[in-house]
Amino acid sequence: MGDSAKISVNDSEYEYGVHSGSCGPDVVDIRKLYSETGLFTFDPGFKSTASCESGLTYIDGGQGILLHRGYPIEQLAEQSSFMEVAYLLLNGELPSSKEFADFERTITLHTMVHEQLKELYRGFRRDAHPMAIMCGVVGALSAFYHDSTDITDPEQRMIASHRMIAKMPTIAAMAYKYAIGQPFLYPDNDLSYTGNFLRMTFGVPAEEYELDPVIEKAMDRIFILHADHEQNASTSTVRLAGSSGANPFACIASGIACLWGPAHGGANEAALNMLREIGTPDRIGEYIDRAKDKEDPFRLMGFGHRVYKNFDPRAKVMKETATDVLNTLGVDDPIFDVARELEQIALNDEYFIEKKLYPNVDFYSGVILSAIGFPTTMFTVLFAIARTVGWVAQWNEMISDPDQTIGRPRQLYTGPEQRDYVPVGSR
Ligand code: SDX
Numbered sequence: 001m002g003d004s005a006k007i008s009v010n011d012s013e014y015e016y017g018v019h020s021g022s023c024g025p026d027v028v029d030i031r032k033l034y035s036e037t038g039l040f041t042f043d044p045g046f047k048s049t050a051s052c053e054s055g056l057t058y059i060d061g062g063q064g065i066l067l068h069r070g071y072p073i074e075q076l077a078e079q080s081s082f083m084e085v086a087y088l089l090l091n092g093e094l095p096s097s098k099e100f101a102d103f104e105r106t107i108t109l110h111t112m113v114h115e116q117l118k119e120l121y122r123g124f125r126r127d128a129h130p131m132a133i134m135c136g137v138v139g140a141l142s143a144f145y146h147d148s149t150d151i152t153d154p155e156q157r158m159i160a161s162h163r164m165i166a167k168m169p170t171i172a173a174m175a176y177k178y179a180i181g182q183p184f185l186y187p188d189n190d191l192s193y194t195g196n197f198l199r200m201t202f203g204v205p206a207e208e209y210e211l212d213p214v215i216e217k218a219m220d221r222i223f224i225l226h227a228d229h230e231q232n233a234s235t236s237t238v239r240l241a242g243s244s245g246a247n248p249f250a251c252i253a254s255g256i257a258c259l260w261g262p263a264h265g266g267a268n269e270a271a272l273n274m275l276r277e278i279g280t281p282d283r284i285g286e287y288i289d290r291a292k293d294k295e296d297p298f299r300l301m302g303f304g305h306r307v308y309k310n311f312d313p314r315a316k317v318m319k320e321t322a323t324d325v326l327n328t329l330g331v332d333d334p335i336f337d338v339a340r341e342l343e344q345i346a347l348n349d350e351y352f353i354e355k356k357l358y359p360n361v362d363f364y365s366g367v368i369l370s371a372i373g374f375p376t377t378m379f380t381v382l383f384a385i386a387r388t389v390g391w392v393a394q395w396n397e398m399i400s401d402p403d404q405t406i407g408r409p410r411q412l413y414t415g416p417e418q419r420d421y422v423p424v425g426s427r
Pocket of ligand 1: 228229231232233262263264265267291292298299300301302303304305306307355357360361362
C-alpha cells in the first residue's frame, strides 16, 4: 500500500499518512480528519479501528496466529511458564535465569493481602457470584496500597503491577473459599505461582495439600493461553480507564467487570453450561439449528471471534490439554464427547463455514476446569487471573507512551435538535 490515503470531501482533496507496523494491516492516520474536514469516522464496535500502537501481542485472524512479543503461543504453551510469559509481556524479552528467579521471588513476596481486606468478603452473601466479589475487592485495593498509586512514578507503577499480578490468585482463591464456607489459606512461598493458587483454592488447614504436577502444569498452561490478546474489550476498557489517570487497581477492576460479559470472558462459563444443557450428542442438532435461527438470540457459546476467522490457536492447545487432563485424572466426562461432536458438526455446517465461525479459547477450557474441580462460576475468575498480566502490561505500555492522552470518542448524534422547554401545564 502507498504511504498516504486520499479522501475527497465537497470537491476538496485531503491526504492522510499510512503507517506500517512490523506485521499486520497498515493504518491510515486520521488524527487530523475532524479538524481539517469537519467529519468524524463511524465505526461502532471498532471493527476497522486501531486504537493504539502496541508491541505486546499480534494476532493474524486469517492464519490463526497469536504471538506474544514475537513468540508463537504454541511454543510458549509447550516450553514456557505463566510467570515467564508474564515477564516477557512486561519487559519485552525472555529473562535470563537470574532475571527470572528475581522476578518470581518478587511476585511471590507480594502474594499476601492486607489482613483487613478479609473483612470486605464478609459484606457479600455467600452465594455472591465470585466475579462480583472480584470486581469489588480488586477495586478496593487502592484503599490499601496508597504507596503505589502515583502512575507518573515508574517505580510505583512497577510495584503496583507486581502487586496486581501477585494478589489476583489470592483474592480469587479467597472468593472461592468464601462461597463454600471454608477458611482462607495463606500463600505458601515455597510453591510456584500456579501451585500456590491451587493450594489456596483446594487445600484445607486440616491436612497437607497434595499438589498434582499434571494439574499444576495444565493450569499453568491455561493461564498462558489467557494472558493477553491485543485490544480485546476488557483490555480496551483498562486502557480507557487508565487514560484518565485512574489508579492501576481501579483500572484492573474495570477490566474484570468488562471480562464478565458472556460475549467475552464470561463465555467459558456459558459454554460449559450450554454443553451441559445439550447433555447428549443426539441433541446437538437442535442447538445448531437454534444458533442459525436469526429469530433466536441463542448463540453457540465458545464459537466465533471478532478477529479469528480461522481456528483460534489457543483452542487447539486447550483441546489437547483437555485430553491429557481427562486421561490423567481418569475422568470420562460425557460433556467432552458432546464438545468434540458439536465441533465436528459445526465445522462441517454451511452456516458456520460461511461465517467463518470456529471454536475459540472458551470452548474447551470449561471441560478441563470442571475436571480439575472448579465450579462454572469460577471459570471467568480464572480467565481474569491470567488476563491481569496482559492488562497490566498493556496499561504500562499506554502510560509510558509519550503521546498518551485521555480516550474520548465522538458520536453520530441522532437525537432531537435544539428545542425550548415546555412547562408541565402546557404539555
Ligand atoms: C473472548 O476479542 C478477543 O480477543 C476476545 C478473547 C480474548 O482473549 O480476549 O478472545 C476472549 O471473548 C472469546 C469470544 C468468547 N465469546 C463467545 O464464545 C460468545 C459467542 N460468540 C459470539 O458472541 C461472537 O462470535 C463474538 C462476540 C465472539 C464475536 O462477535 P462479532 O465479531 O461481533 O461477530 P458478529 O456478532 O458480527 O457475528 C458475525 C455473524 C453474525 O451473523 P449475521 O448477523 O452476519 O447474520 O456470525 C454470527 C452472528 O449472528 N455468529 C454466531 C456466533 N458468533 C457469531 N452465530 C452463532 N453462534 C455464534 N457463536
